[in-house]
Amino acid sequence: MPSRAVLEGVLSLQACEELLLLARSLAVVGYREGVCSATIFEVAAALPSALIPLVAAREAVRAAVEEALGLELGLMVEFTGLICWRPGSRIGWHHDANRPYLRQRTHSAVCYLQRAGSDFGGGTFQFQLGSCGAEGPQDVLAAPGRVVAYDAQEEHGVTPVEWGERCALTLWFTDVLEHCEDSRLLAVLAGAPQHLLGLPSSMWLLEDGTDLQLCRLAMTGFALVHSGTLLHNAEAVPDGQEQQHLSSQGQASSELLPPGELAAAAAAEAHSQVAHQAALDGLLPRWLQLGALFAAD
Numbered sequence: 001m002p003s004r005a006v007l008e009g010v011l012s013l014q015a016c017e018e019l020l021l022l023a024r025s026l027a028v029v030g031y032r033e034g035v036c037s038a039t040i041f042e043v044a045a046a047l048p049s050a051l052i053p054l055v056a057a058r059e060a061v062r063a064a065v066e067e068a069l070g071l072e073l074g075l076m077v078e079f080t081g082l083i084c085w086r087p088g089s090r091i092g093w094h095h096d097a098n099r100p101y102l103r104q105r106t107h108s109a110v111c112y113l114q115r116a117g118s119d120f121g122g123g124t125f126q127f128q129l130g131s132c133g134a135e136g137p138q139d140v141l142a143a144p145g146r147v148v149a150y151d152a153q154e155e156h157g158v159t160p161v162e163w164g165e166r167c168a169l170t171l172w173f174t175d176v177l178e179h180c181e182d183s184r185l186l187a188v189l190a191g192a193p194q195h196l197l198g199l200p201s202s203m204w205l206l207e208d209g210t211d212l213q214l215c216r217l218a219m220t221g222f223a224l225v226h227s228g229t230l231l232h233n234a235e236a237v238p239d240g241q242e243q244q245h246l247s248s249q250g251q252a253s254s255e256l257l258p259p260g261e262l263a264a265a266a267a268a269e270a271h272s273q274v275a276h277q278a279a280l281d282g283l284l285p286r287w288l289q290l291g292a293l294f295a296a297d
């Protein structure tokens, strides 16, 4: 059985575009220098409805890879991520199980969402040796829906991205049940709503306690009032209480104030507009849907 495969048209162009939009909306810096990513857990936390296309794509890639590598029903997904490589990013020769904590990885698959040469330059995937040990690297150019799959121990790299953005759906597979991401994902999905819907606090809470979510909401012309009190902090909403109110503060200010001041300005305005509360009740039935506003940044 082959230990690597390049597969065409595993995802439709439409599916690639949908995932690209998701990646652009949710990816955060971190994975490697110049690389932004959104893991399936971040998608579950920030935009649970987007799990539907993401999981469908993941399963399509998994099925295609299992078939190509003769591993039917043999691959469990250890990691799913939308990964965008920006200019300057690269990765030298390595294999994907090269750390003690990555030993459970058996296979890898990368499904490209964009086309080399038109969406970005550089960023070529290379196996260190051509197929069957042939001399010299073997290149795989990115194209929407194209998947490169390989044994996690195969040496490979990515040449520097020169321009544009190179986004991919990256999967790592395992044969160790405890490392399958699904049980953790189900635990997240079955958990309390704040775990399901909230963004990691590092993304919205400044050291001085300023809640950027509320600041962003204020910039759209709204402030949140709970039981008659203007909220400065998302954590102030008691769990399970959904009778929160949304108060209009009229037109959004075009002046961009520092977050703390903006929240304070929103507070003053909102208190004078409590009459609007009833009309606006239910506009954000669960105020943690604020995540959608946050993602639009």
Ligand SMILES: O=C(O)CCC(=O)C(=O)O
Pocket (backbone or CB within 6 Å): 091, 096, 110, 125, 156, 157, 158, 168, 170
């Ligand atoms: O994006 C690719 O083409 C491969 C990335 C890679 O090798 C990795 O993330 O380990």
Ligand SMILES: [Fe+2]
Pocket (backbone or CB within 6 Å): 094, 095, 096, 156
């Ligand atoms: Fe890799």
